[in-house]
Amino acid sequence: MLKVSIHAGPSEAVSRFNLLGWLDIGYEKLAPVADYKTFLFQSGVGASLPTSIYAYPRWSASLWDLTARAIALGLRTELDCLTEEVPTVQREGKAFAFAKQICALIEHVPPSISAPS
Secondary structure (H helix, E strand, O other): OEEEEEEEOOHHHOOHHHEEEEEEEEEEEOOOEEEEEEEEEEOOOEEOOOEEEEEEEOOOOOHHHHHHHHHHHHOOOOOOOOOOOOOOOOOOOOOOOOOOOEEEEEEEOOOOOOOOO
Protein backbone atom coordinates (compact mmCIF):
# COMPACT_ATOMS: atom_id res chain seq x y z
CA MET A 1 0.00 0.00 0.00
CA LEU A 2 1.04 3.58 -0.61
CA LYS A 3 0.23 6.25 1.95
CA VAL A 4 0.47 9.80 0.64
CA SER A 5 0.31 12.83 2.91
CA ILE A 6 -0.19 16.31 1.44
CA HIS A 7 1.09 19.32 3.40
CA ALA A 8 1.11 23.11 3.08
CA GLY A 9 4.70 24.31 2.94
CA PRO A 10 8.08 22.73 2.13
CA SER A 11 9.01 19.17 3.04
CA GLU A 12 11.31 20.43 5.83
CA ALA A 13 8.26 21.87 7.64
CA VAL A 14 5.99 18.80 7.43
CA SER A 15 3.90 18.27 10.55
CA ARG A 16 0.40 17.23 11.52
CA PHE A 17 -0.46 20.92 11.83
CA ASN A 18 -0.07 21.65 8.10
CA LEU A 19 -1.64 18.43 6.82
CA LEU A 20 -4.06 19.24 3.98
CA GLY A 21 -5.10 15.68 3.29
CA TRP A 22 -4.02 12.10 2.81
CA LEU A 23 -4.46 9.38 0.25
CA ASP A 24 -4.31 5.59 0.49
CA ILE A 25 -3.58 3.52 -2.61
CA GLY A 26 -3.76 -0.26 -2.40
CA TYR A 27 -4.00 -3.20 -4.75
CA GLU A 28 -7.46 -4.40 -5.67
CA LYS A 29 -5.95 -6.99 -8.02
CA LEU A 30 -2.21 -7.68 -7.95
CA ALA A 31 -0.88 -8.50 -11.42
CA PRO A 32 1.58 -7.07 -13.97
CA VAL A 33 -1.36 -4.89 -15.08
CA ALA A 34 -2.96 -4.20 -11.70
CA ASP A 35 -6.15 -2.67 -10.38
CA TYR A 36 -5.89 -0.21 -7.50
CA LYS A 37 -8.37 0.97 -4.88
CA THR A 38 -7.85 4.56 -3.69
CA PHE A 39 -9.26 6.69 -0.88
CA LEU A 40 -8.76 10.46 -0.44
CA PHE A 41 -9.36 12.50 2.72
CA GLN A 42 -9.20 16.32 2.69
CA SER A 43 -8.87 18.34 5.89
CA GLY A 44 -11.94 20.48 6.41
CA VAL A 45 -13.85 18.67 3.66
CA GLY A 46 -13.88 15.01 4.63
CA ALA A 47 -13.51 11.72 2.86
CA SER A 48 -14.21 10.95 -0.76
CA LEU A 49 -15.84 7.76 -1.91
CA PRO A 50 -13.36 4.96 -2.61
CA THR A 51 -12.38 4.88 -6.28
CA SER A 52 -10.59 2.41 -8.52
CA ILE A 53 -7.89 2.69 -11.14
CA TYR A 54 -8.17 -0.26 -13.50
CA ALA A 55 -5.55 -1.88 -15.73
CA TYR A 56 -2.62 0.25 -14.59
CA PRO A 57 0.74 -1.30 -15.54
CA ARG A 58 2.75 -1.90 -12.37
CA TRP A 59 6.20 -0.31 -12.22
CA SER A 60 5.87 1.18 -15.71
CA ALA A 61 5.43 4.77 -14.55
CA SER A 62 6.41 6.74 -11.50
CA LEU A 63 4.59 6.59 -8.21
CA TRP A 64 3.80 10.27 -8.77
CA ASP A 65 1.79 9.41 -11.90
CA LEU A 66 -0.29 6.88 -9.98
CA THR A 67 -0.71 9.36 -7.11
CA ALA A 68 -1.84 12.16 -9.44
CA ARG A 69 -4.43 9.88 -11.05
CA ALA A 70 -5.72 8.81 -7.63
CA ILE A 71 -6.00 12.42 -6.43
CA ALA A 72 -7.84 13.47 -9.61
CA LEU A 73 -10.35 10.66 -9.15
CA GLY A 74 -10.76 11.47 -5.44
CA LEU A 75 -11.50 15.13 -6.20
CA ARG A 76 -14.30 14.40 -8.67
CA THR A 77 -17.71 15.74 -7.72
CA GLU A 78 -19.85 13.76 -10.16
CA LEU A 79 -20.41 10.35 -8.63
CA ASP A 80 -21.11 8.77 -12.02
CA CYS A 81 -17.97 10.23 -13.64
CA LEU A 82 -15.10 7.79 -13.23
CA THR A 83 -12.78 9.16 -15.91
CA GLU A 84 -9.21 10.02 -15.01
CA GLU A 85 -9.26 13.76 -15.48
CA VAL A 86 -8.62 16.70 -13.19
CA PRO A 87 -11.88 18.45 -12.23
CA THR A 88 -12.37 22.13 -13.02
CA VAL A 89 -11.65 24.63 -10.25
CA GLN A 90 -14.77 25.98 -8.56
CA ARG A 91 -14.39 29.62 -7.52
CA GLU A 92 -17.69 29.84 -5.65
CA GLY A 93 -18.40 29.89 -1.94
CA LYS A 94 -15.94 30.08 0.90
CA ALA A 95 -12.50 31.57 0.22
CA PHE A 96 -9.62 29.35 1.29
CA ALA A 97 -6.20 30.29 2.61
CA PHE A 98 -3.42 30.43 0.04
CA ALA A 99 -0.37 28.18 0.32
CA LYS A 100 2.77 29.35 -1.47
CA GLN A 101 4.13 25.81 -1.48
CA ILE A 102 2.62 22.34 -1.16
CA CYS A 103 4.49 19.08 -0.74
CA ALA A 104 3.48 15.45 -0.76
CA LEU A 105 5.22 12.53 0.89
CA ILE A 106 4.79 8.97 -0.38
CA GLU A 107 5.36 6.11 2.04
CA HIS A 108 5.40 2.49 0.87
CA VAL A 109 3.83 0.21 3.46
CA PRO A 110 4.69 -3.41 2.61
CA PRO A 111 2.15 -6.13 3.35
CA SER A 112 2.76 -7.98 6.57
CA ILE A 113 4.74 -11.20 6.18
CA SER A 114 2.66 -13.10 8.69
CA ALA A 115 -0.81 -12.66 10.06
CA PRO A 116 -1.07 -11.34 13.62
CA SER A 117 -1.54 -13.98 16.32
